[in-house]
Amino acid sequence: MDEIQWYFPxxxxxxxxxxxxxxxxxxxxxxxxxxxxxxxxxGLMDTSRLDLKFVRDQDGSIVLGAxxxxxxxxxxxxxxxxxxxxxxxxxxxxxxRNRISLGGSISMFPxxxxxxGPLLAxxxxxxxxxxxxxxxxxxxxxxxxxxxxxSLITSIRWPDTPWxxxxxxxxxxxxxxxxxxxxxLVLRKSKRIEEIRIVLVGCSGRYRRLIEVEQTLKGAxxxxxxxxxxxxxxxxxxxxxxxxxxxxAEYLEACASVELKRALAAAxxxxx
Ligand SMILES: Cc1cc2nc3c(=O)[nH]c(=O)nc-3n(C[C@H](O)[C@H](O)[C@H](O)COP(=O)(O)OP(=O)(O)OC[C@H]3O[C@@H](n4cnc5c(N)ncnc54)[C@H](O)[C@@H]3O)c2cc1C
Numbered sequence: 001m002d003e004i005q006w007y008f009p010x011x012x013x014x015x016x017x018x019x020x021x022x023x024x025x026x027x028x029x030x031x032x033x034x035x036x037x038x039x040x041x042x043g044l045m046d047t048s049r050l051d052l053k054f055v056r057d058q059d060g061s062i063v064l065g066a067x068x069x070x071x072x073x074x075x076x077x078x079x080x081x082x083x084x085x086x087x088x089x090x091x092x093x094x095x096x097r098n099r100i101s102l103g104g105s106i107s108m109f110p111x112x113x114x115x116x117g118p119l120l121a122x123x124x125x126x127x128x129x130x131x132x133x134x135x136x137x138x139x140x141x142x143x144x145x146x147x148x149x150x151s152l153i154t155s156i157r158w159p160d161t162p163w164x165x166x167x168x169x170x171x172x173x174x175x176x177x178x179x180x181x182x183x184x185l186v187l188r189k190s191k192r193i194e195e196i197r198i199v200l201v202g203c204s205g206r207y208r209r210l211i212e213v214e215q216t217l218k219g220a221x222x223x224x225x226x227x228x229x230x231x232x233x234x235x236x237x238x239x240x241x242x243x244x245x246x247x248x249a250e251y252l253e254a255c256a257s258v259e260l261k262r263a264l265a266a267a268x269x270x271x272x
Pocket of ligand 1: 036107154
C-alpha cells in the first residue's frame with residue numbers, strides 16, 4: 001500500500017480543494033474508517049483543527065458542529081433531557097463515545113447507529129462543504145450517494161421542538177452495538193397526540209419511518225389505560241429484517257414488535 005498523505009486544514013475554505021484530490025476522504029473519530037477498507041484511500045483530511053465543535057441555539061433551531069464527539073453532544077443536550085442524550089450515552093463504550101463524531105457517524109450510517117434514528121425523527125438538516133456545498137435534509141443525504149462524495153458535513157441542525165420521547169436499542173450486552181433501534185418522539189396537548197414520529201433503524205433497507213403506526217396515533221386521544229390503544233397502533237407494524245448478529249430475521253421482527261409497544265408506552269408516559 002502507498003503511503004497515505006495527511007491534510008490538516010484550519011479553515012473551511014481549504015476543504016473543497018483538499019477533498020477534490022484523488023482518494024482523499026475526511027477523518028474525524030477514526031473509529032469507522034477501516035470498516036470500508038483502505039484500498040482506495042490515498043489521503044486523509046483531519047477535521048480536528050477546523051472550528052466544528054460548537055453548540056448553537058439559532059433562530060429556533062439547535063445546531064451542532066459535526067466534529068463533536070458522542071460524549072460532547074450528549075452533554076450539550078443533557079439539560080433538556082434530549083432523546084439524543086439518552087441514545088448517544090448508551091452507544092458502544094466510554095472510550096469510543098469520546099472519539100466517535102457526529103459527522104463520521106452520519107456519513108457512515110451503520111445499522112447499529114445510535115445517532116441516526118433520533119436525527120431522522122427530528123427531521124435534521126445538514127450543512128456540507130465540498131462539491132456539494134450547501135444544506136440538505138438528512139433523509140436526502142442518506143438516499144443519494146452523490147451527496148456523500150467529496151463533501152464534508154460541517155453541522156447538523158433541527159428545529160428546537162419540545163418533543164418527549166423514548167429510545168430503545170436491541171443489544172446482547174450493555175456495550176454491544178444494537179441489532180436495531182427504535183426512536184419515538186411525541187408532542188401532546190393534554191390527552192391529544194399532536195404529532196408523533198417513529199423511526200426504526202436496522203431493518204431491511206437500513207431504516208424506516210413507521211408512517212402507518214404514526215397515522216393511527218396522530219390526532220388521537222390517549223386513554224387513561226392505553227394498552228389496547230397501543231396494541232391497535234402497533235398492529236400496523238410490518239417490517240422485514242435481515243438475520244444478523246446470531247438473531248434470525250423472524251426473531252428480530254418479533255422483538256421489534258414488542259419493543260415498539262414498550263417504546264410507545266414509555267414515550268406516551270413521558271409526554272403526559
Ligand atoms: C467496536 C465498535 C463499536 C461501536 N459501537 C457503536 C454503537 O453501539 N453505536 C454507534 O452509534 N456507533 C458505534 N460505533 C461507531 C461506528 O461504528 C462508526 O465507527 C462511527 O460512527 C464512525 O464515526 P467516526 O467519527 O469515528 O468516523 P471516521 O472513522 O473518522 O469516518 C467514518 C467515515 O465517515 C467519513 N467522515 C468522517 N467525518 C466526516 C464528516 N464530517 N463529513 C463527511 N464524512 C465524514 C470518513 O471519510 C469515513 O468514510 C462503534 C465503533 C466500534 C469500533
